[in-house]
Amino acid sequence: MEASKSIIGDIQSIISTARESAVRSVDFERVRMYWYIGRRIFEEEQDGQERAIYGERLIPYLSEKLMPQFGTAFSARNLNHFRQFYRSFPIVNALRTQLTWTHYRSLLSMETAEKRDFYIGETVKNNWTSRQMERQINSQLYERLLLSMDQDRVLSVARNEKQSEAPQEIIKDPMVLEFLGLKQEAAYFERDIESALITHLQEFMLELGNGYSFVARQKRIHLDGDDFFIDLVFYNRLLQCFVIVELKTHKITHQDIGQLQMYVNYFDRVEKLAHETPTVGILLCLEKNDTVVKFSLPENSNIFATRYQLYLPTADQLLTEVQKELKKQQRLNDQ
Numbered sequence: 001m002e003a004s005k006s007i008i009g010d011i012q013s014i015i016s017t018a019r020e021s022a023v024r025s026v027d028f029e030r031v032r033m034y035w036y037i038g039r040r041i042f043e044e045e046q047d048g049q050e051r052a053i054y055g056e057r058l059i060p061y062l063s064e065k066l067m068p069q070f071g072t073a074f075s076a077r078n079l080n081h082f083r084q085f086y087r088s089f090p091i092v093n094a095l096r097t098q099l100t101w102t103h104y105r106s107l108l109s110m111e112t113a114e115k116r117d118f119y120i121g122e123t124v125k126n127n128w129t130s131r132q133m134e135r136q137i138n139s140q141l142y143e144r145l146l147l148s149m150d151q152d153r154v155l156s157v158a159r160n161e162k163q164s165e166a167p168q169e170i171i172k173d174p175m176v177l178e179f180l181g182l183k184q185e186a187a188y189f190e191r192d193i194e195s196a197l198i199t200h201l202q203e204f205m206l207e208l209g210n211g212y213s214f215v216a217r218q219k220r221i222h223l224d225g226d227d228f229f230i231d232l233v234f235y236n237r238l239l240q241c242f243v244i245v246e247l248k249t250h251k252i253t254h255q256d257i258g259q260l261q262m263y264v265n266y267f268d269r270v271e272k273l274a275h276e277t278p279t280v281g282i283l284l285c286l287e288k289n290d291t292v293v294k295f296s297l298p299e300n301s302n303i304f305a306t307r308y309q310l311y312l313p314t315a316d317q318l319l320t321e322v323q324k325e326l327k328k329q330q331r332l333n334d335q
Contacts, residue, residue: 024097024098027100027101028095028097028100030100030101031095031099031100031101031104032092032095034081034082034085034101035082035085035086035089035092035095036092037079037082038081038082038083038084038085038086038087039086041058041059041062041079041082041083041086042083042086042087044058045058045083059076059079059080059083060076062074062076062079063075063076063079066079081105081108084108085104085105085108088107088108088110088116089104096120096124098123098124098127099120099123099124100130102130103123103130103133106130106133106134106137107119107120114155115142117155118142118154118155119133119136119137119141119142121155122136122141125210126206126210132206135179135206136206139176139178139207140176142154144176175207175208175284175306175307175308175309176207176308176309177193177196177197177204177207177308177309178309179200179203179204179207180193180196180197180200181196182196189249190231190247190248190249193247193249193308194217194218194231194232194247197232197247198217201214205234208234208243210238211236211237211238211239212234212235212236212243213234213235213236213237214232214234215233215234215235215242216230216232216233217231217232217233218230218231219233221263221266223266228262228263230244230246230263231244231245231246231247232244232245232246232247233245233267236280239277239280240275240276240277241272241276241277241278241279241280242267242271242272242276242279242280243279243280243281243282244260244263244264244267244279244280244281244282245282245284246259246260246263246281246282246283246284247284247285248283248284248285248286249285249286250285250286250287251285251286251287251288251289252283252285252287252288252289252292252293252305253292254292254296256283256285257283257292257293257296257297257303257305258296260281260283260303261281261297261303263281264278264279264280264281264302264303267279278302279302280302280303280304281302281303281304282303282304282305282306283303283304283305283306284306284307284308285305285306285307285308286307286308287307288305288306288307290305293305
């Protein structure tokens with residue numbers, strides 16, 4: 001029997017898509033069920049004569065009645081989550097079908113609606129799993145982006161209302177590389193960091209941000225008899241440009257900046273096509289000197305220095321970074 005070579009692949013794709021759709025449908029119905037349970041609990045509490053005391057007793061009572069029949073999913077702790085879920089997301093039609101209950105449960109801890117909106121928008125746009133979203137929450141992605149953009153811009157990009165227009169809108173400082181599994185107190189060679197990044201390339205591209213694709217590692221360029229090797233090359237489809245990443249395990253110097261500038265110039269003059277935007281260079285370093293960076297580069301340069309951390313930052317560390325950034329901006333405004 002003769003058949004098109006693609007028919008098996010096409011049918012396999014149809015089956016996989018249908019199964020994924022069925023799973024998403026079941027997951028979303030579970031989300032809706034928990035929302036309606038949360039609303040019913042909240043309504044019952046509001047009707048209680050002594051609301052505070054009644055509310056304290058209602059959840060354990062419901063759990064005691066429901067768990068024997070429906071299992072531990074209806075424990076007192078989870079019923080409290082359902083009530084909080086309804087109060088945090090009071091419009092059922094606004095719930096996103098792409099998000100599972102695990103996604104929403106992680107979002108319940110958000111202290112502001114703006115922060116929740118950001119992670120919802122980024123999760124839907126990037127198709128993050130609940131684990132990927134939780135990692136981004138733990139790495140304080142929202143707060144790190146606020147160091148380079150105002151809140152309205154951060155939210156508009158997350159919701160796809162606006163595309164990133166400048167490199168500084170997609171570059172985080174610091175970048176958090178805890179997924180490499182390297183010890184913070186140890187000393188590493190640049191090739192160690194590079195090898196670990198390649199091993200965990202998917203996680204690194206998630207940390208880089210939206211729109212990245214991998215191009216090359218140790219990209220060789222030949223200049224009049226001399227060979228140079230660029231650590232990592234990516235392409236960002238949102239900005240339509242190459243992004244060169246150079247790794248430095250020491251405090252960066254003006255020589256490091258000059259080397260990266262040469263690589264950026266090469267890509268702009270040899271690799272870049274006419275419709276593409278100028279190449280972006282990122283010095284990913286253990287420590288940086290903002291003043292050296294400032295005076296080593298022309299204004300409006302496409303080269304950026306950003307620090308890396310091998311562990312997740314604490315809230316206090318992020319607050320310190322935000323305060324430092326605000327003070328720096330204030331000094332610039334006073335000049």
